[in-house]
């Protein structure tokens with residue numbers, strides 16, 4: 001399916017419904033949950049009622065062949081509040097990792113446990129990062145060892161969204177440390193399992209409505225069937241690693257898939273901040289005119305507006321590639337996360353500048369957006385790690401992506417389509433004939449040669465030459 005920015009009616013509805021939810025349900029309580037650093041249970045209930053909190057909803061969005069549904073949803077939701085947005089979508093992150101590794105039976109069993117249902121909601125957590133390092137996931141120290149019909153997990157995790165309060169913890173642990181990330185596997189540790197302990201809830205700079213915790217696992221015993229993918233698959237993967245065959249871990253695969261999803265969350269914060277700054281700048285007057293009339297204010301905002309659209313296009317491209325099953329060749333997922341997160345921080349920071357003193361205090365929401373945006377250059381792979389991933393692809397001299405994605409359309413268009421040599425030669429000949437032929441005879445060929453007429457007033461061209 002070709003990349004398109006035309007939304008389907010279902011996508012249009014999704015955008016409108018999510019935006020309404022963000023505006024009417026999330027925004028009015030965002031400041032309060034942020035200030036109290038409290039988990040927004042009532043908003044989760046409302047999201048569940050609206051159909052935004054169940055595994056099939058995410059299955060549907062991820063399965064959309066255009067790739068746009070998921071980023072569209074994320075941008076609108078996070079436009080409301082990133083902390084509350086994270087609380088709502090955290091189970092989807094755990095589910096995405098689970099889906100990479102689990103058998104169909106395991107997915108059927110555990111996916112509903114990640115969300116529960118309205119009135120009896122459940123939570124899920126993805127537990128990868130550890131105190132000794134989050135970027136270097138090959139070097140994780142949490143261990144899983146087999147004892148009879150059980151796995152026993154020992155280790156220490158930190159920065160875990162929904163950690164300790166989740167009903168389902170998807171835990172990355174090392175079975176064979178010699179094999180790096182390919183000696184690791186994902187395990188389901190249900191909430192309340194003896195040995196799973198929440199050390200503390202972490203106090204954060206931003207996204208404070210979401211719950212983030214430090215956990216320990218001490219001789220934490222789980223049934224053998226809680227190894228995602230099962231024994232045979234793990235053994236095959238580890239054997240391949242021992243034999244030196246290339247491969248990758250489920251966790252790394254999950255991160256690659258979730259990067260455009262996280263990028264779209266940053267776009268939501270960025271858009272909220274940019275809209276606010278622009279509106280403020282039209283209303284706030286200094287030296288007898290709105291500050292937006294001063295180029296010192298409007299030029300940076302113009303640059304940031306262009307950056308935001310560029311970041312969105314990168315995000316949609318990465319999401320479309322993933323949905324179409326095209327491999328990322330030049331780390332297109334990382335490009336989207338890098339650009340969207342850094343753009344969000346710059347926009348939120350500049351929004352504070354535009355609002356002056358009011359921007360620096362809690363009277364206005366811009367300082368919150370700045371605190372929220374900063375997380376996006378850190379989690380799901382820091383900006384430096386995204387650059388490392390992109391940098392590794394630069395040695396590949398492959399041409400730009402559109403050279404490699406297989407073309408679509410009728411085969412004849414290769415010879416007769418726009419820009420083909422045949423058309424060019426025919427047009428040249430027609431013009432030479434037109435110079436000497438009577439006008440009546442040339443009406444038809446002239447239709448082909450004449451400049452194309454503009455599409456009927458679809459957009460407003462506000463170009464000014466003044």
Ligand SMILES: Cc1cc2nc3c(=O)[nH]c(=O)nc-3n(C[C@H](O)[C@H](O)[C@H](O)COP(=O)(O)OP(=O)(O)OC[C@H]3O[C@@H](n4cnc5c(N)ncnc54)[C@H](O)[C@@H]3O)c2cc1C
Pocket residue numbers: 126127128129130131132133134135136158159160161162204207212375378379380381382383384385388
């Ligand atoms: C609020 C929050 C929520 C989170 N949620 C989750 C979650 O739900 N589940 C989960 O598993 N994790 C989660 N994380 C963890 C997050 O993914 C890690 O914090 C992140 O990957 C960075 O790891 P680190 O903090 O250990 O930093 P480190 O890896 O110690 O990095 C420190 C610094 O060194 C840089 N650096 C490291 N390696 C390189 C390199 N090769 N080249 C250049 N620079 C490098 C980093 O970019 C960074 O600037 C969360 C984090 C936060 C803050």
